[in-house]
Amino acid sequence: MTTMSAVGAHAALPIDDPHSLRDVTVPVPQLRPRDVLVRVLAVSVNPVDVKQRAALADSTEPTILGYDAAGIVEEVGPGVQTLSVGDEVYYAGDITRPGSNAEFQAVDERIVARKPVSLSFAEAAALPLTTITAWEALFDRFGLTQESTGDLLVLAAAGGVGSVMIQLAKALTGVRVIGTASRADSANWARRMGADEVIDHHDLARQAREVSPDGIHYLFSPHSRGNIETYAEIVRPFGHITAIDEPDDLNLLPLKEKSIAWHWELMFTRSMFETDDMIGQQHLLTRAAELVDAGALHTTVTETIDDFSAAGLRRAHRAVESGRMVGKVVVRRA
Structure with a gap:
């Protein structure tokens, strides 16, 4: 053939x-x-x-x-x-x-x-795509472990990446997971995935301060346009943000005062450049399959x-x- x-x-x-x-x-x-x-x-x-x-x-x-x-x-x-x-x-x-x-x-x-x-x-x-993205963001960019604590804010928590990120964070770390959603069905889905709190991303600054008054430790951003100043307000000093989007004219200067770290996540980087650790994606997908078969990831x-x-x-x-x-x-x- x-x-x-x-x-x-x-x-x-x-x-x-x-x-x-x-x-x-x-x-x-x-x-x-x-x-x-x-x-x-x-x-x-x-x-x-x-x-x-x-x-x-x-x-x-x-x-x-x-x-x-x-x-x-x-x-x-x-x-x-x-x-x-x-x-x-x-x-x-x-x-x-x-x-x-x-x-x-x-x-x-x-x-x-x-x-x-x-x-x-x-x-x-x-x-696969959402699991790799969520896994690399949590463990390669944020550097989370089973002993990690603090607040993780997942924007668009009912989306593909958010749905997996919530589950992985709850299964493999000690962080509290806060998801964002704007509709009842998406908020309910985020809770089903394991989110500890769900807030409305249309009222992000106020609601984030209410549920995390000391500031967010880790923030996952699939929609960064127009949000940087809000992120600077709600993320604690020395906090971390990982983004997967690429808006034009992105100005990160508001993050400097708090020394907030900005990370990029692109799950295609390993394959695009055939990095030395390229097989890491096979390994993480194998581990994810084990979690699925054990009932810890859905x-x-x-x-x-x-x-x-x-x-x-x-x-x-x-x-x-x-x-x-x-x-x-x-x-x-x-």
């Missing part, structure tokens, strides 16, 4: 345009020495998928989007050491390579792990679409673009 089905994008079109995502036929990817070839059975759509689609230049060649995926290893490269044909796996891919919205995907073994045995492929596909899928096609993925993109998603949307092969 030399070709495969996939869903491609040729231009930055509105998601309601039927040409925004199209069913295409493309070559089966060639494996690099450390690659595994995965038969993709389920994918999850994330805000990064929407952002990348919206930024595409017009092209006659399709761009295959998609990061989160779960499936079965069909073939391994000559240098693969940790996985075998037939393994059921999950992963979040590499932003520099063709994505998971395809029948097959080639992925470096160092960012792929065996999926939780207790989860279906659809349930597993909801977890899938965050809230909507499943049984239509692995351009039409099904347009539905998923539309849900993410709505800004009202609670948890994650997954597209799976029927």
Whole structure:
């Protein structure tokens, strides 16, 4: 077999345009020495998928989007050491390579792990990107441990990353978790994930001071635009902020007076630069799978679409673009 089905994008079109995502036929990817070839059975759509689609230049060649995926290893490269044909796996891919919205995907073994045995492929596909992002923010950027205490403020707590971050923080650290939400359904979801307190991010400064009068120790920011002065007010001296967004003209000077540390988190950094610790993503996904199978971490899928096609993925993109998603949307092969 030399070709495969996939869903491609040729231009930055509105998601309601039927040409925004199209069913295409493309070559089966060639494996690099450390690659595994995965038969993709389920994918999850994330805000990064929407952002990348919206930024595409017009092209006659399709761009295959998609990061989160779960499936079965069909073939391994000559240098693969940790996985075998037939393994059921999950992963979040590499932003520099063709994505998971395809029948097959080639992925470096160092960012792929065996999926939780207790989860279906659809349930597993909801977890990798958000789990890696949350894990790296908590343990690599904030440096939290089981002995860590203090207040962790998670903005957009009902979103994909927030949902996992709350669970990991409660399972693996001693911090108190404060989530933000603006609707009853998202606030209830954050509490289900384990948040100790939930406040309204539209009234962030006042409500944060009420629940944490001595100041926030750690703050996770997926939406930093217009919030820096508020962060400077509510974070305690020598506190830490980790951001995953990239707003233009970001001015961090208000943080200087309190010596507040600002960290960036991009889960694609390891794979983009093939860092010496690249296999750390496999290790953390393996640990996350163990937590899932032990009942300490739960899938965050809230909507499943049984239509692995351009039409099904347009539905998923539309849900993410709505800004009202609670948890994650997954597209799976029927």
